[in-house]
Amino acid sequence: MTSQVIAAMHHGIKAAEAGAGPDAAVGGAGPDRATTVREAAWVALGHVLDPELDQPITELGFVAGLWITHDHAVRVELRLPTYFCAPNFAWLMVADARDVLAALPGAGRVDVVLLDHFAADEINAGVAAASGFGDGFATDGGDPELAELRAVFERKAQVAAQERLARALGPHLSERLTLAEAARIAPGATAAVVRRRERLGLVSEFAVCDDQGAAVAADRLPGWLRFARTVRVSVEGNATLCRGLLETRYGLTPSPGGP
């Protein structure tokens, strides 16, 4: 599945190098030669999401350290909000981080190490061993059910993004409103939906669609959006809780704002 993550990563690097686009602020514009690998690695890690929280690990504060050695080896240390964070999602983040870094042009050996977690030894060893099977294998441990678990949360993320889009559209929303029309009214929220559909491989011309990409019938739409709101509240609430716990655990400065 990593092809999408890696494709997105390459896009991100281009945007950063050009000093434009949504990723420019993450990577910084115009990196000098000495820091190229480091900058590219940070940008790449920005494309690794917590599957459950639908946010980049770089923004969540999960990247505890990033080192590039003189021979361009990359070492990343990841940390999570609690000792007992779900190990399957921890596995996916470690594996995704490893995959995007291994795909970096110019990167040498890649080590991704999870810290302070009850299953850290198993996950670190498991991902390192699985990586020998080639790109993408490590990601889901070769396990189609783990891939499906990830997809469950990617679908939730997409549903939540559609609900945010529906809010942004307000009275403009209708059953058959197309994505192109939505993009003219609410470009940011539409782009967020598109990104998540690409990740899922979900194709639809509609601003709001079901899991198969079909339009949601007008009589079903209010109920559909009502439950979508619950999904959004759940995802956003988890992110709030996790940020708070991470700050407490590692004595970080509390993030401003939040619900």
Next chain:
Amino acid sequence: MYSKDGQNYYIVDGHTHFWDGSPANQINRYGEGFIKCFYDYHSNLSPDEYKWTLEEFERYPEERMIHDLFETGYDDVAILQSTYLTDWYVNGFNTTDQNGQIAERHPGRFIVNGRFDPRDGEAGLSALERLHERWQLRGVKLYTAEWKGDSKGWKLSDPWAYRYLQKCQELGIRNIHVHKGPTVYPMNRDAFDVADVDDAATAFPALNFIVEHVGLPRLDDFCWIATQEPNVYAGLAVAMPFIHSRPRYFAQIIGELLYWLDDNRLLFGSDYAIWQPKWLVEKFVDFQIPEDMQGEYGELTSDIKKKVLGLNAARLYDLKIPGEFEIPDGTTDAGPGIGSGPAVETAPR
């Protein structure tokens, strides 16, 4: 009991512990990690004046608990939820017998809930009968993520779990508190998934299934099953403390729950000693859905608060409520959205 602005609230604290998480009781790094994880929840979400040191938090004296729950904390009755974790703690984290002993020293104050583990097989069924005989259980607390040897968890829909639920039904143990937590294996399962509660609630309509911490982090899945199953309840432990640090998020949680479940199926719980009932009760009674969210969620009335803080749990546990606390039938004035129940036949899934 808590009184404010001419309203009296009967308080049933649906989730409390008298635990020993001290280093002397820890078997391994998992036991240490577990209590530290609890402590981070405590530190992150408690008001400053209610924060303890880790040492205080690992093990606290009985007097302190009685003081915090009943002398300053407004609890009329507190439910002790057993959590064994005997693979991690020498004497268990808080077993039914340990909870029962403190309950016996303070008559009328506590309800002791037992537990079972379906992986104990036939022997466990007999043990449950003995536990019931000793403590007259009205409920059990189940921890599906509990480790046992090589097994790192179980599901309510497992055949053996059904045998235990059948036994509960025979014994009159009606209240099944379910706590979800992370498991290691299998990695391809979502350990917080509440779908097995759905199956069990359908199979045992005479039992009440109280999902602790409202299925967090799976609030949406929990709401979905709760709309299907009238015998599924929301335990608010862990959700409550957001009222202090993240009041708008708390408003969303409570608003969503009231929309999908109605106000008869939400139960207050402090999760003591993670949080203390004093500030939770005070803040909840003072709480209102922020004005800009009332269009979506309506308002929290004092009748709803009375139900959540005690009357709903009292009904499940057959507690006699002094007349002054009763709400006359049909007076609940729920605003738009609140208590309206699901008008939804389709979900985005």
